[in-house]
Amino acid sequence: MKKLVQLGYMVVFCLFVVGCSLPASTRPGLSVQLHAPISGRVVALPAPDIFVYAEANVPAGDVTRMIFYANGLVIGEDNNPAPSGTFTSGVMRWSPTEPGEYLVQAEALRSNGSAFSAAARVCVLPAASDPLGNSYFHQLYGYTGPCELPLPNPETPPDLEVTMIARAIPASLAYDFKCPAALASSTITFEATLEDPSDRVVLVSVEYSVPSRESAGSTAFETMALNWTSSSSTGEKIFTGTTHDLTPMLQGELQGDGGIVTWIARAINRDGRLLALDGPHEILASPCVAAVIGIPMPIIVEPTETLTPTLGPVVPTKKPGGGGGGGGGGGSQTCSSYGDKDSCSAAGCSWDPNKNTCN
Secondary structure, eight states: OHHHHHHHHHHHHHTTSTTOOOOSBSSTTOOEEEEESOTTEEEESSOOOEEEEEEESSOBTTEEEEEEEETTEEEEEESSOEEETTEEEEEEEEOOOSOEEEEEEEEEEETTEEEEOOOEEEEEEOOTTOTTSSTTTTBSTTOOSSSOOOOOBTTSOOOTTOEEEEEEESSEEEEOTTOOTTTOBOOOEEEEEEEOTTOOOOEEEEEEEEEOSSSTTOEEEEEEEOEEEEEOTTSEEEEEEEOOOOHHHHHHHHTTSOEEEEEEEEEEOTTOBEEEEEEEEEEEEEEOHHHHTOOOOOOOOOOSSOOOOOSSOOOOOOOTTSOOSSOOOTTOOOGGGOOSHHHHHHTTOOEETTTTEEO
């Protein structure tokens, strides 16, 4: 009972202290290892389901339940821990809803005590549209939030065990402040697919740069963190992210001349070590021609009256008895078949304005 009271005080204290973790163990001989998420993982709101997985060092039956915590608060339970050889495992999926840094832990309970795992740090970045967030999407440099983000260290050589394929959509950009929305394409969506069998990659960053037209050698660049959107048990991970509207950047640097946007993707571990690299790649950026030059749009004029279509040219037919050679071939038009003055006159007939008939 005394231990439960002490644990209760600890949980209450954690409500007021960001980054608080629970004690490592309350039962000698029982230990818990948190395998996922790995410490240092970075996600962004709206956050994907985060896989939480822990193992206790006792066989099935000894552990009756596993409880999972984030900053000391319960985020889920596994009431049916599964046997895994001489271990017992518990799993759940967690979707954080608030930005911040979280310490995630697992607790294994048995009839005569419990034990807590070590804490894994998870950074949840604000949503891209959050005005209080780290500007536009998630800029790594200059980040002022509560997380300690790992920054890429370009000096470290890539780790050959991790492979990454990155792509950018679209393949070209059109920009101008006056460019119609239907013609503009001034945001880039990046997607990186990794094979990470040892589960060491915690963040993928993309640096994109635009060389300035005004100053030789000057380059405007930004670095953003992609969002970890999915992963599999085989080690495949997918990171995605979309830039903010690049029109001000492109217009300011390239002006009306157009140019190239260069980008490079880096996968790093929690210490900032470079594990994989893809790039540099190029994206063509051009001013919106219709907006800059002022190409007129085609004007469509609706007809004021309905015209009767014909299958071929109208062949004038002389009035009966009007001379000419020979018997009239079958199917020739007579004057009475014309219903308007113009076609009546064109056929060589006489239009009666009083009766509106062709004679």
